[in-house]
Structure formats: C-alpha cells, structure tokens
Amino acid sequence: xxxxxxxxxxxxxxxxxxxxxxxxxxxxxxxxxxxxxxxxxxxxxxxxxxxxxxxxxxxxxxxxxxxxxxxxxxxxxxxxxxxxxxxxxxxxxxxxxxxxxxxxxxxxxxxxxxxxxxxxxxxxxxxxxxxxxxxxxxxxxxxxxxxxxxxxxxxxxxxxxxxxxxxxxxxxxxxxxxxxxxxxxxxxxxxxxxxxxxxxxxxxxxxxxxxxxxxxxxxxxxxxxxxxxxxxxxxxxxxxxxxxxxxxxxxxxxxxxxxxxxxxxxxxxxxxxxxxxxxxxxxxxxxxxxxxxxxxxxxxxxxxxxxxxxxxxxxxxxxxxxxxxxxxxxxxxxxxxxxxxxxxxxxxxxxxxxxxxxxxxxxxxxxxxxxxxxxxxxxxxxxxxxxxxxxxxxxxxxxxxxxxxxxxxxxxxxxxxxxxxxxxxxxxxxxxxxxxxxxxxxxxxxxxxxxxxxxxxxxxxxxxxxxxxxxxxxxxxxxxxxxxxxxxxxxxxxxxxxxxxxxxxxxxxxxxxxxxxxxxxxxxxxxxxxxxxxxxxxxxxxxxxxxxxxxxxxxxxxxxxxxxxxxxxxxxxxxxx
Amino acid sequence: xxxxxxxxxxxxxxxxxxxxxxxxxxxxxxxxxxxxxxxxxxxxxxxxxxxxxxxxxxxxxxxxxxxxxxxxxxxxxxxxxxxxxxxxxxxxxxxxxxxxxxxxxxxxxxxxxxxxxxxxxxxxxxxxxxxxxxxxxxxxxxxxxxxxxxxxxxxxxxxxxx
Numbered sequence: 001x002x003x004x005x006x007x008x009x010x011x012x013x014x015x016x017x018x019x020x021x022x023x024x025x026x027x028x029x030x031x032x033x034x035x036x037x038x039x040x041x042x043x044x045x046x047x048x049x050x051x052x053x054x055x056x057x058x059x060x061x062x063x064x065x066x067x068x069x070x071x072x073x074x075x076x077x078x079x080x081x082x083x084x085x086x087x088x089x090x091x092x093x094x095x096x097x098x099x100x101x102x103x104x105x106x107x108x109x110x111x112x113x114x115x116x117x118x119x120x121x122x123x124x125x126x127x128x129x130x131x132x133x134x135x136x137x138x139x140x141x142x143x144x145x146x147x148x149x150x151x152x153x154x155x156x157x158x159x160x161x162x163x164x165x166x167x168x169x170x171x172x173x174x175x176x177x178x179x180x181x182x183x184x185x186x187x188x189x190x191x192x193x194x195x196x197x198x199x200x201x202x203x204x205x206x207x208x209x210x211x212x213x214x215x216x217x218x219x220x221x222x223x224x225x226x227x228x229x230x231x232x233x234x235x236x237x238x239x240x241x242x243x244x245x246x247x248x249x250x251x252x253x254x255x256x257x258x259x260x261x262x263x264x265x266x267x268x269x270x271x272x273x274x275x276x277x278x279x280x281x282x283x284x285x286x287x288x289x290x291x292x293x294x295x296x297x298x299x300x301x302x303x304x305x306x307x308x309x310x311x312x313x314x315x316x317x318x319x320x321x322x323x324x325x326x327x328x329x330x331x332x333x334x335x336x337x338x339x340x341x342x343x344x345x346x347x348x349x350x351x352x353x354x355x356x357x358x359x360x361x362x363x364x365x366x367x368x369x370x371x372x373x374x375x376x377x378x379x380x381x382x383x384x385x386x387x388x389x390x391x392x393x394x395x396x397x398x399x400x401x402x403x404x405x406x407x408x409x410x411x412x413x414x415x416x417x418x419x420x421x422x423x424x425x426x427x428x429x430x431x432x433x434x435x436x437x438x439x440x441x442x443x444x445x446x447x448x449x450x451x452x453x454x455x456x457x458x459x460x461x462x463x464x465x466x467x468x469x470x471x472x473x474x475x476x477x478x479x480x481x482x483x484x485x486x487x488x489x490x491x492x493x494x495x496x497x498x499x500x501x502x503x504x505x506x507x508x509x510x511x512x513x514x515x516x517x518x519x520x521x522x523x524x525x526x527x528x529x530x531x532x533x534x535x536x537x538x539x540x541x542x543x544x545x546x547x548x549x550x551x552x553x554x555x556x557x558x559x560x561x562x563x564x565x566x567x568x569x570x571x572x573x574x575x576x577x
Numbered sequence: 578x579x580x581x582x583x584x585x586x587x588x589x590x591x592x593x594x595x596x597x598x599x600x601x602x603x604x605x606x607x608x609x610x611x612x613x614x615x616x617x618x619x620x621x622x623x624x625x626x627x628x629x630x631x632x633x634x635x636x637x638x639x640x641x642x643x644x645x646x647x648x649x650x651x652x653x654x655x656x657x658x659x660x661x662x663x664x665x666x667x668x669x670x671x672x673x674x675x676x677x678x679x680x681x682x683x684x685x686x687x688x689x690x691x692x693x694x695x696x697x698x699x700x701x702x703x704x705x706x707x708x709x710x711x712x713x714x715x716x717x718x719x720x721x722x723x724x725x726x727x728x729x730x731x732x733x734x735x736x737x738x739x
Binding site for chain 2: 121131
C-alpha cells in the first residue's frame, strides 16, 4: 500500500503508543501537521518550543513513558537545545521531531535552516537526519528504542519538509511495518554479571559502616520496590540523591534524605564516614561529592549502573556491576541471602547509633518567623506538604526553592518529584508541571518555583489554561536570584551583583489573571494555609500563588563549592566548629 | 612510539556525520587525538577508523567506553604495539640544491623511499612504513629543508595469531 512520509510519521508515532505530543508548528514541519488532524494523537500547542521540550520531560518523569515534542526547523530546533541537554544529563526518555528545510535546500543557508543534527549531537543520546521518506517508519521505531532502553535519553529525528509533504512525489513510498532494529552498534546490557554481584555481596558482609547511595537510575529502572527490599534486608540506611527523591520513602526509618551540597547533615556525613558505598544508579556528581579527593575517603565502592562509562569516571569502583539496577538489586538480594546461610553480618550497632546521633543533633531547621519579615520559604513548603495529598506531584525550577523543596517536602512515593538536576535549567518547573499533569491528570500537581525561574517560562500557563491542565504554581517570590544572592553574601563579601529582581514587577497576581489563571498573593504566615486550601479547590484552571518570602533566607546545610563534605556548614543555630 | 599513545581500531556504521560524532566526542570530553585515519571497509555498510589517542589526556577506559556509547560505533579494538602492525605514509617536498642532491638521493635510497616528482629546486618523495621509521625519515629530510609535508596518520591491524 502506498503511503507518504507525513502519514507514515503519524502512524509510526501511534504504533509507539504515543497519545500526546507537545509542539508548535512552523514552515518546515507544516506538512506533518496536516495528517496530525486525522491522527488519534493529542497535540498540545505550546507558546515557546522550550516549553514543549520540558513538558515532554515532565510527562516522561511522571509516567515513565517517553515524552514527545514536535517543532519546526531553525529557531524552533535551537529552542529545543536546552530541553534536550536537560534530558541528556538527567537521562530522560525523549523523542523530538524537528522539521528541516527541503532536502535540496540543505546546506544553502535557506530560510529557517540550521544544522540541527550537528547542533544537537552533543546533547542527544542519538539523532537522525532522515534522507529518504521510506526511512521514516524504521527511524521512528529505532528512535523510541534508543530513547527508552539502556540508559534512557533524548533522541532527535530531523525530517526535511519535502519528505513529509503528501503533494511531493519524493514523500511517497510503499508502506511497511519495521521488523526489528537496524542498530548494529547498540545492544545495552540489562542482565548483571553474576560474579560481580557475588563480589559485591561479599564486600557488604565485610562492611561495618555501609550506606546505600541511591540515584536517579532507581526511578528510571522502576526499582523503588527492590531498593526498599534491599535496605530492609540489610537494615542499612539509604541516601536518595536529588534525582532519586521519592525513590525511597522519606517516612521510612532507614531514610536519610538528600546528600550533597545542600543535603541533610546526616546524609552528607554518613556517606563521608562510610566504609562502603553501595552505589545504585548514581553517578558521583560533583554536587554530591564536593571536593573529590576528600570524598568518602575510607569507603570502598560498589557501583551498579546501566551505563558502564560511569564506572571509574569520577570515583574508582572496587566492584562495578553493569546492568538494569532493578535486576541487579534482585540478584544482589539473592546472593546476600545465600551468603547469610554461612556467615553473619558484622556488628553495625555502633554505626547505626552514630547515624541516629547525627539525625537527632542535626535535623533540618530554620529560624522562626519574626514580625516584619517576609514569609519563611521553608514554612510555605511545609504547609504545602501538609495540606496536599500524599501522592502530589511536585515540579521545581532551579535554585534555593528547589533545594528547600527537596529538603522539606516528604517524598513517600516514586515519581512525585520532578526537577532539573544535572543541567540546572531555570524555568523548568512550569512546563514540567504541565507535562506531568498531562501524563497524570488525576493527580494533584504543584510547581514550586522561584520568581527568577517563573519569569523564564510562565507563558506556558496560557497553554495550561487553554489545554485544561489545572496545575498549581507556588512562586517563592523573594525578589532575587536567590541562590546567586546567597553565594554573593557568603563568598563575595556581600557584594551583590545583578541579583535583585524586584518582587512587585511583574505583578504576579495580575500576570496570572492575564493568562487566565487564578492569582493569589500571600504576605503573612496566617494566609498561607487558606491560600493553599483555596488553590486545592480550584480544578478548572491553573492557580498561581505569589508567596512573598524573606530575601535574606539562606539554604542550609551547605558544602561550599570545592570544599570537602567534611566541611559542611550547618544552620547557624546548630553551631559550626 | 611513546607509550602514552594508544591505538584504537573502530568499526563504525558508514552513515553521514559519523566522523563528526567521533571527533565531537573527543573534543567535548577533552580526549586528544594524535592521528585519525578513516576509510570504507570491504563491507560498504561500515567504515574503519584508526585513532591514535594521547592516553595522558584521559584514561583509556573512559575513551573506549564513551566511544562505545555512540550508537554508530559497532566495535572497538584496542591494539597494543606487541600484537599489532601499524603503518603510515608520508609525502614530502624538500629543497634541492646543487650541493645537496647526492646526499638526498643517498638518504632516499637508504630508506627505500620513492621519488614521485622532481623539479629544478625541489623533489617530492614518499615512504610508507612503521611510524617510527617515518619519524626518522622526516628528521632526515628536515636537514634539507622541508617545503611541504603530509602524513596520513597511522593505520593498524592486529597481527595474525600463529
């Protein structure tokens, strides 16, 4: 049967089970938008292509399914670079379709032409430039395979306009179903090597101060249950990195929360003093390790990851296990149970009481609110946490508000925390929350955003209103680029350079209203809960709450950049030696 | 060849942009390429790269594993000098003076190099051989004054097991 590239593109996306795409049409992708009208796929029309990319990411984070974005050539493709880079660093399965100028015009500096595959090579797991219309079914089939298997990541497919144009004979070809994949260089290893698993189990039996250092790979591998089983079997504490918040329940007695630059004192210190890091789907990011050669100096390292290039990249491993981290944990549990028939774990009571001592002495704290101050941002987050359903999905931007959200929210379910970890993309929250709501329409979705971040992508609230994604946005408005302000206070002698924004401009309440949302302003602590309750009741449109927070508030604990984790600065009230 | 240089033989899919993927990876990860040679293989679907990597710029384990993540990279072989044969080709044009002509011809002969083109004041020669011989030959030519030189970079294959 004859088909054409445009029809085949839609059919191929449908065959992948795609139900929703986020995009914005333009010249080069125009012919593909025509068959979209006849497709079962829902299209969400964004207001900026970056929004489409982050929405697709939010969708992927919340559902585990690949997010799909579709945009035109040139500036649309370059606007997509940030979401692609974001998805690359956080291993988010994403398929992005970009239009390209017609085949014959490529390389001629045509209108809205850019070298999309060249530009995005470094920020995608792989990309394709389609050269014949008949490649489309196979390439889309391969693109989804690459995006969702092994270490997930973004894949871009660039398609010249003529190849999807039904009126152009070059777009015509005999329809076919792709059978298998044409990827001789791609075969990710899923099943862990038994000998390495056994070796890891033996190391655990020798350890008196073990810690499970769990990262985003746990969520990507849908392995939260296995992680919990392992922790409980061993009775060993778990730290969850920024990318694995929710991957282990915060209300579990073995949970230590987030490690790293703004991690809990206990999580940071337990890693630092450990003699064995059971590293599961984590990659020793510099925000976790601090000064690398002072990081966990006495620890042996078990490193389980789907991506073997992570082994010995930053910290050398004593045992490395390549494979799906869920399968690895299952095998490890088996090996540990077998070994426990013939040997006992060493006495770890001293280590455990040390950890409980830290937990008791250094809980997360903040100063009490004083009359005349802005709201305590931590208080606002606590109120949000306590007055929303336990399975609420929280998306955040990047900066102080992100750290406070990660610290003060209690994540008890996987896939409830969506943020930009690796790339640190300001403006991520609003579109990511919309994407999450698109994927999980029955769940409450809150974005915790900063005023700096909000000003980067808030126009997508128009999209949210029109497409009926009633997300709720808590803007922690301190009138500053808060994290930069904090660094200038602490490390640049309070010389504040270009960090003051202005809490009243824009008028966030009016801005929200102008975009068809409900806008609420909250200035005093007693207004916080009623405003949250009011927002929770509204389900026919997005809500923006402008929380006026205290500008001088800093995020603690803090490990200054380049310093050892042993030099962690705690909240001033807890005393620093 | 100094020990810091490692030779990788990489089989890649013969797709547009594959060389850019490989060289881009080296550039963005800070791996230094000493030389790179690329050509199609007997199978038109694949090309073969011989990459000589400066192992002081990055651990070889990282170089190999990052390369392997490229979807178009099918197979990577790390060749050690002991069990591989490497060859390189040099083309050079050097100055010819009345006084130097005899010496040049003697040197060319002693290396078993070929004369490709001769003019009044210049001579072009070529030599293929193990890279250390090519280095030696280039040093010898330098004393006459090299006008232009082009080396191909190393190509290598594993030696045949006995």
